[in-house]
Amino acid sequence: MEYSLLSQINSTRHNWRIKVRVARSWHLSGTSKRRDFTALELILVDEEGVGITACVGENEIQKFSTSIVEGHAYFLRNFRVSRQTKKLNAVPSTYAIFFTPWTIVEEIPTEISGSLPLYIFNFVDFEDLDERARHPNGLVDVIGQLTVVHPLVQSNGLNGPSVRRNVELRDLSDRLLEITLWAEHATSFEDEFLIETIGKDEPVIIVFAGLNMKLFSGAPSCRSSAATKWYINIDIPEINAFRTSLQGRGCEVLLVPSDGAALGAANEADANRKSISELLSLNPHDNNDVRFTCDARIKEIDVSSGWWYKACSICRKGVKPTLQGFECVNCDNTEPIITPSYKLNVVIEDNTDRAKIFMFGGMAEQVVRRTAADLVEESSANQLLLPSPLRALIGRRFVFQIVISEQTFRTGQLCFQVRKVFNPPPIDGQNNGVHATLGNSLSHATLARTSGAQKKCDPTPLMEASGSSSNKASTLQTYGVTELPTDPKGSATPPPPFAHGAITKTSPQKGNEISEEHGTPVGKRSRSTRKELFSTKKVKASDD
Template sequence: MFDQLSSIDASRTTWKIKARVTRMWPSVSVTDNGTETMKGYNLVLLDDDDCHVHVFVYADNWKYHANKIVEGGVFVISNFYTKDALGSLRPVSSKFCINFSPSTNIERDEDDFMIATHKFEFVDLSDLFVVVNAYEKPDSPDYSTDVIGVLVDFEHVWKIKTMYGLKDICKFRITDGRDSHKVTLWGNLAVTTDARVKEVKAGFKDGEEEPIIVIASSTKLKIWKSSVQISTLPASKIYINLDHDFVFAMRQRVREEGYVPFDKTTSSPTTTDVKEVVPVIETVTLKELSEKTSTDFLKMGFMCKVKVKSVEESDNWWYGSCNKNDCHEEVIKFEGKYQCARYQKNYPVPQKRLSKNKFSLYSYQYKYVTLKDPASYPPPLKQIAGREITVKVELTDDKILVSSTISVPSQSDGAGTPGSALLTSKRVKKEK
């Protein structure tokens, strides 16, 4: 069983998580003569509950893990430290940061379709002035910014003289058909982006060029001459026509709004290692579980063996939600933007979250409904109908069973033998 990233704090080090490495980059210091020294390595981890956190590994510890980790891979990670996320221009909004030590255990796992390949915290282009003007420290804001839009006015890479010698640079504008802002890339990021744009344009048919959708993650914003300027950081990454729902949604948005390419005008407006006593998890029936209504059972975990009667396929699998880690509210489309009522924020495209789908579990004549599911209806989920599974559940004060982990026996296993975990972080509630 795995801990959710959203539940981790600094109380102990004996955590065990399963997450995807969505991004990784080095932290370097540069001397006056331009020499670079590596201070450590950074990762962004994303789990199946759509929560992502920043990981920093000091250079002395990175040598223990460097050959194990690849970007995009899914890993089981245990025994690590956590601390409050501090500093400026942080890559994600999580309130804590993870540190690996030499004793941190990292194992590559098979790919998991329940964990998304990417997560971004987009800010709508029309809100960038508001964001910059709200900075308490304009030169070092708390967080970096993710933006998405159409790439226009691309200037191919050239070299410019700096105090550290000649550096590669390229520029373009990012627009959503309403607002437009200038983006400047430096160094290797400029070179790789230039090559990717050339590759994409080379694939277009004559007269059929479609909008190139660009995502710029972990960028820095500043106002210069009444315009928002977007520049990159060591954590920044540029995605050109990424194969993702965000890109599809953005392309649909600009097409629906009759997008016309912009011209070159600017728009205005340390904790100590603590040994944990692991409690024994009680195995109960669904009937016994339904009778545990006392507050004494809150946050307690139980194991249940049940039989899946059927899998409901009629509902939608995904819904558009707020981009923040701690908000699962559904966003409302208004005037071309997606609005979160809870945080009063606008997003250019919604964050896709797994919606509420159903399958009925049968035991002692009680039915339960399990929520959470993937982008397209997966064959493995259909195959659990009629089979016995083991469910780990946790009771909360709203009398709904949450944080359920389901393991399914393989075809050759006995009925009561848990197999590989197919579904995690499910929400379960009783159906009358």
């Protein structure tokens, strides 16, 4: 029976027939273009060892989810081939396969599927992970000796309770890699590890496939994704060669016992609760590194110094202007790609006092549920105009976890860094209107006492801005292991305002492009907004 190899298929035909094995499969869910979706993702491999991703969409998932089994081999035909557009693809491939209602799946008997590999990996050396974090190019696969398994840690964030576990790997050059497993990956790992290794006196060589690499505080962070799988002591050439090269090194795996921190972490949102007046009366020398929580409402967002800044698209730190343009000192990049990032000067209050808090970057993005690039594109680049999604935060209540900032000792002014933000408990059984968001990425903010005039008087009314009032849901992975600096420049002082004519590229959400420098205005109003504005002007003119 004739079939084509994966290296031969392209988008010019619709009648391809391929012989492949399902090397990996996982379910994917999230939100795209303001609607929820679910899909079955596959990694297929052919007899040449070439891999490709395949997607079974939600319209076809019921038809094919039971007929496709990981590890089994199939003839596939009547599928659609399109160019690969995913930024975090599990295997490098120019094209991707999409199932249609007319796709035909024929299982291949085991006795004639021996030519198809069981696995496909694209290993990245530990020493190259830093570069992959700074310049993401798909998910990564790693191989190493398992040395430490940490206990589960439970925590609460804006998305509710979460659980994570860290594991440590060592390569042949004794470089160490810490991987953070989240949710089901975290809870199932220890049991599967014990089942695979109990009674065996040999090193545990493990492959982690489908890991996500990102930068946090300038350092690479490696964590699980929906596509993550692990394989312990499987029979592949890479693991066999790794085991041979260990040359008698120890094979012990340290299982770190739980000290109760996992249970205690579940109550992070209630730990060491203080009112704003109590926080502002603290002695910083006696309370350095102590974490407090504060339940407060957002009273006002001060835009006098702007609400966004120029950030490096890689590290999200503020960039420095030069004669030629801008440079990122953190990344040592003289031609960084610039993207808008939040710097929100927020006034919060409880029934005891009022204070300011500066929220930057990812933390603000999780609370707003929109990227700064989105709001600049949809509303205005004007620093003094506050978009409606930001105005919608006023009156909402959060629980802030904070510590005293090092900036306090440099400036003599008491300020705090926000490490996490939690949903607050309801008051008298009523919903406080806070919307939970996905993502638990740690960020910082600075808290300081507001002036006496502000405490006595109502805040200055916020300036209005034209733009979209919808809150587009984001699909952020649950993160939050490495703490970020106080602000994009490493201090509690907000970076300088974003000047007009900034160099920016495509925003993280598809379809929102930010204009480049050299005289092109940033933040052009959307077509619908311009149309509404034009219609309003016409009506007003006719009334006159």
